[in-house]
Structure formats: C-alpha cells, structure tokens
Amino acid sequence: MIKIVCVGKLKERHYSEACGEYLKRLGRHAKIEIVELKEQSDKDVNVAKRKEAFLIAGKLAGMRDYYKVSLDSRGRQLSSEEFSEILKKPNIAFIIGGPDGLAEEVLKQSDFVLSLSKMTLPHQLARVFLLEQIYRGFTIMKNEKYHK
Amino acid sequence: MIKIVCVGKLKERHYSEACGEYLKRLGRHAKIEIVELKEQSDKDVNVAKRKEAFLIAGKLAGMRDYYKVSLDSRGRQLSSEEFSEILKKPNIAFIIGGPDGLAEEVLKQSDFVLSLSKMTLPHQLARVFLLEQIYRGFTIMKNEKYHK
Numbered sequence: 182m183i184k185i186v187c188v189g190k191l192k193e194r195h196y197s198e199a200c201g202e203y204l205k206r207l208g209r210h211a212k213i214e215i216v217e218l219k220e221q222s223d224k225d226v227n228v229a230k231r232k233e234a235f236l237i238a239g240k241l242a243g244m245r246d247y248y249k250v251s252l253d254s255r256g257r258q259l260s261s262e263e264f265s266e267i268l269k270k271p272n273i274a275f276i277i278g279g280p281d282g283l284a285e286e287v288l289k290q291s292d293f294v295l296s297l298s299k300m301t302l303p304h305q306l307a308r309v310f311l312l313e314q315i316y317r318g319f320t321i322m323k324n325e326k327y328h329k
Numbered sequence: 330m331i332k333i334v335c336v337g338k339l340k341e342r343h344y345s346e347a348c349g350e351y352l353k354r355l356g357r358h359a360k361i362e363i364v365e366l367k368e369q370s371d372k373d374v375n376v377a378k379r380k381e382a383f384l385i386a387g388k389l390a391g392m393r394d395y396y397k398v399s400l401d402s403r404g405r406q407l408s409s410e411e412f413s414e415i416l417k418k419p420n421i422a423f424i425i426g427g428p429d430g431l432a433e434e435v436l437k438q439s440d441f442v443l444s445l446s447k448m449t450l451p452h453q454l455a456r457v458f459l460l461e462q463i464y465r466g467f468t469i470m471k472n473e474k475y476h477k
Contacts, residue, residue: 193347193350194343194346195342195343195344195346195347195350196343196347198342198343198346199341199343199344199347202341202343258446258447258448259447259448260447260448260449261448261449264448297446297448298406298445298446298458299406299407299408300406300407300408300409300412300445300458300462301408301409301465302458302461303461306457306458306461309454310446310448310450310454310458313450313451313454314448317448317449
C-alpha cells in the first residue's frame with residue numbers, strides 16, 4: 182500500500198489531471214491512496230507549518246508499519262533506478278508539504294528525506310513529479326516499457 | 330529573448346495547459362518563444378537522436394548571440410536562486426530533447442548543461458518544470474511574490 186499524505190489541494194486543473202493520469206496508470210501496479218490535509222494559515226509561516234506537522238503526525242500515528250518518505254529539497258537525491266528500490270517495501274507513506282514545505286519535526290520523524298531537485302518546486306508540481314516517478318519506478322522494477 | 334527549442338510535441342493536454350499557464354505568466358517578464366522540432370525515428374535510438382541534433386543545429390545556426398543551455402540529467406544542478414542568474418543574459422536558448430534525450434554533440438555545443446533532477450523526467454514534464462523555473466527565476470530576480 183502506498184499513501185501520499187499531502188498538505189493542501191491541487192488548485193490547478195492541469196495538475197490534478199496529470200496526477201489523475203498517473204494514478205490511473207498506477208492502478209495495476211499498486212494500491213495507492215491520496216490523503217489530503219487542510220493547509221493551515223498563520224501570519225508566521227513556521228507556526229502554520231507546525232500546525233500542519235500536527236495534522237500529519239495524527240495521520241501517521243495509525244501507520245506505524247509504513248516506511249515514511251518526506252519530500253524536501255535539502256534531502257537526498259536518488260536516480261529513478263535507486264528510487265524504484267524503495268517501492269519494494271510493502272507499505273510506504275510519502276509526505277508532501279504545502280506551499281511552504283514541511284516543518285523540521287516531520288523530516289526528523291521520517292525514515293528517508295527525498296529531494297526531487299535542488300530547485301524549489303511548487304508543491305502541486307512536486308505531487309505530479311512524485312507520482313510520475315512511482316509509475317516509472319514500477320516499470321523499472323518490472324522491466325516494462327515506459328509509456329511515454 | 331528566450332527561446333525554448335524542443336524536440337517533439339506535448340501530447341498530453343494537461344502538460345500543454347500547464348505550459349500555457351506559465352507562458353501567460355511570463356508574458357510580462359520576457360519575450361519567450363517555443364520552437365518545436367519534429368521528433369525523428371529510427372530503429373537505433375542514437376541515429377534518431379543524431380537526426381534530431383542536426384535539426385537543432387540548424388535552428389541554433391541563426392542564434393549565435395544566444396547563451397545555449399541544454400537539459401540533461403547528467404548536467405549540473407542549480408538552485409532556483411542560482412538559475413535566476415542565468416536569466417540576466419539578454420538572449421538565451423534552452424534545448425530540451427525528445428523522449429530519449431539529446432545527443433552528445435548537442436551537449437558539447439552548449440554553453441551550459443543543466444540538470445533539473447537526478448531522476449529521469451519525461452520530456453513533457455521537463456518542459457513544464459523548466460517554464461516554472463523561468464517564471465520563478467524572474468520573481469526571484471525582481472523580488473516579487475511568487476504566485477502559488
């Protein structure tokens with residue numbers, strides 16, 4: 182089972198359609214679920230991120246046997262081939278922050294902090310990118326042709 | 330002037346809409362033009378890539394005063410802030426390959442080989458990613474609020 186725990190909605194239709202396409206393709210490879218948490222607001226962005234960290238911790242509390250992968254640009258980069266190794270784990274939770282990313286404590290409580298790029302990505306695009314890599318990862322693992 | 334020289338079309342509507350959105354936002358920052366070259370085919374992928382390299386060279390021949398940036402996962406990664414420095418150049422050509430990337434000779438003839446990620450990206454998503462970073466780069470350069 183793969184769960185994508187994310188803060189905030191996909192506001193742009195093109196990004197939700199892109200995610201929908203990869204979720205459809207992934208259907209035959211894995212059970213996958215998107216868990217959207219409400220974006221929190223505060224005049225201090227760190228307070229908002231800490232509130233979001235509480236919501237995330239609440240969700241993760243029931244997922245003790247999951248391998249937890251947080252997305253952060255300061256994390257470790259993997260090639261698509263290396264990334265596909267992670268997908269061999271039986272239960273994985275990917276955690277994507279909102280527009281301002283994840284609080285430190287979420288990163289600390291993760292098994293792995295993954296960086297998709299040195300560049301700062303909008304969280305909506307990060308979700309598309311991650312789903313594409315999960316789909317690609319399964320084609321690598323199963324030695325299937327990638328549907329371009 | 331910024332030209333995005335790319336091999337192959339955007340087949341997925343969500344990706345062309347995402348690009349359209351960033352092109353619209355970029356309108357007030359820069360003159361930007363997408364130059365699409367026809368994807369070549371051959372049973373040997375390297376022959377196809379070499380044919381594409383000829384088409385690219387043909388386009389670049391008329392762009393001698395352009396700073397040429399090719400996209401390849403083996404290139405150099407930059408942070409969004411570092412990338413925004415490139416945008417200060419008066420004329421820039423970004424070159425994105427087709428589904429199988431760019432031939433060696435294109436990379437060798439470039440001023441800079443940029444890697445967006447260690448992961449392999451589909452060329453359609455790379456185009457969205459690049460346009461988003463160009464838009465982000467201008468907001469960094471001009472110290473404007475990023476439209477999330």
